[in-house]
Amino acid sequence: MEIKEDKIDGHVVVSLSGRIDSTAAVEFEEKLIEIIDRGVHVMVIDFLRVQFISSAGLRVLLLAAKKVKPYGGKLLLCDMSKDVREVFDISGFSSIFEIHENVTNAVTAIKKTN
Amino acid sequence: MTSSQHLTLHFSNSAEEAPRIARRVEYFLHDHQIPDTIINKLLLCVDELITNIIAHAYTDKEEHAVLLECRLSDSAVELELRDDGVQFDPTTQTRPNTQLTLENRDIGGLGIHLVMTLMDKVEYQREGDFNVLKITKILD
Numbered sequence: 505m506e507i508k509e510d511k512i513d514g515h516v517v518v519s520l521s522g523r524i525d526s527t528a529a530v531e532f533e534e535k536l537i538e539i540i541d542r543g544v545h546v547m548v549i550d551f552l553r554v555q556f557i558s559s560a561g562l563r564v565l566l567l568a569a570k571k572v573k574p575y576g577g578k579l580l581l582c583d584m585s586k587d588v589r590e591v592f593d594i595s596g597f598s599s600i601f602e603i604h605e606n607v608t609n610a611v612t613a614i615k616k617t618n
Numbered sequence: 619m620t621s622s623q624h625l626t627l628h629f630s631n632s633a634e635e636a637p638r639i640a641r642r643v644e645y646f647l648h649d650h651q652i653p654d655t656i657i658n659k660l661l662l663c664v665d666e667l668i669t670n671i672i673a674h675a676y677t678d679k680e681e682h683a684v685l686l687e688c689r690l691s692d693s694a695v696e697l698e699l700r701d702d703g704v705q706f707d708p709t710t711q712t713r714p715n716t717q718l719t720l721e722n723r724d725i726g727g728l729g730i731h732l733v734m735t736l737m738d739k740v741e742y743q744r745e746g747d748f749n750v751l752k753i754t755k756i757l758d
Contacts, residue, residue: 525665527637556658558665559729569720587658594735595728596716 506553507535515611516544521553524561532561536568545577548610552583562595569601578602580610623650625688630681631672631701639668643688643697650690656755659736660695663753666729667699667708675703675749694738698752706749707742709734 505528508519516539524532539547549565551557569579582604584592592598604610625646629635640661647657664686676682685700713734714727734740739754 523640523661523665525636525640525662526633526669527640556662558662558669559725559732560665560669562728563725566720566723566725573720587655591662591732591736594716594732596714596718596723599717600720600723 505532507532509535509539512548512607512611513615515614516547517550517607517611518547519550519552521555523555524557524564526558526560529560529564533564533567536564537571540568540571540577545572545575546580546614548580548582548604548607548614550583550607551581551585551588554585554588557588557591559595562591562597565597565601580604580613582606582610623690625686627686627688629684629686631676631684631703632681633669633672636665636668636672639686640664643686646688647690647695652690652695652757656695656757660697660753660755663733663737664697666733667751667753670706670708670729671699671701671703674706675701677704692757694757695755696752697754698750700748700750702747703749705744707744708751709740709742 505520505522505524510517510519565579572578580602583606584603602613604613627639627642629639643664644657644661647660671684682702687698689696708730711727711730713731733753737753738756741752743750
């Protein structure tokens with residue numbers, strides 16, 4: 505897994521690539537916690553280059569979402585493949601995360617709520 | 619593809635083994651022209667099942683050997699995992715409540731739920747000291 509952080513229109517976008525599995529989970533969690541601890545409570549997570557995500561990766565997302573919630577924050581997810589989306593649907597995570605088509609739409613959604 | 623193809627992997631119950639297993643299974647399936655969408659579903663399931671074995675199968679701190687076999691035919695991919703850990707039948711576990719809101723949501727049982735839903739068949743048998751789990755994905 506590779507994880508990259510960018511800023512688009514002043515908003516943090518975390519791009520993931522590869523397998524978000526049990527091996528990747530530690531680094532994934534460390535990265536998200538590091539961002540949140542900096543005071544960033546709203547961020548986009550881009551799944552464009554994600555091969556698949558297993559429950560280990562979903563656990564990290566859940567943890568991060570719970571961590572930002574008290575601050576009124578949220579994670580916006582985008583660019584999921586059909587297969588990745590299916591895993592979110594099966595696990596019921598589609599209803600607890602905001603999922604957008606692409607980064608542009610996700611960033612627009614953040615601007616609308618600000 | 620007209621012949622049956624077979625992959626056998628032995629590994630120990632250590633988290634460090636997971637990437638190697640994933641790579642081997644991925645290369646094997648890719649070499650046999652299995653579609654990416656099916657490869658990814660299988661790799662996801664392998665990650666879930668291996669993680670479970672590493673985390674829960676053993677109560678000692680010893681190294682244990684686990685066997686993974688992958689069998690291809692024209693109609694399906696079959697993957698079998700064999701470990702000598704405590705008896706555990708994933709097919710009879712309680713499924714998580716996927717309707718809960720964020721605050722109440724937990725991750726327990728989700729891995730097995732994904733395996734049971736993504737695979738076409740999940741079969742468990744206890745053979746003597748071994749848990750034998752076979753997952754099957756049918757090829758269209």
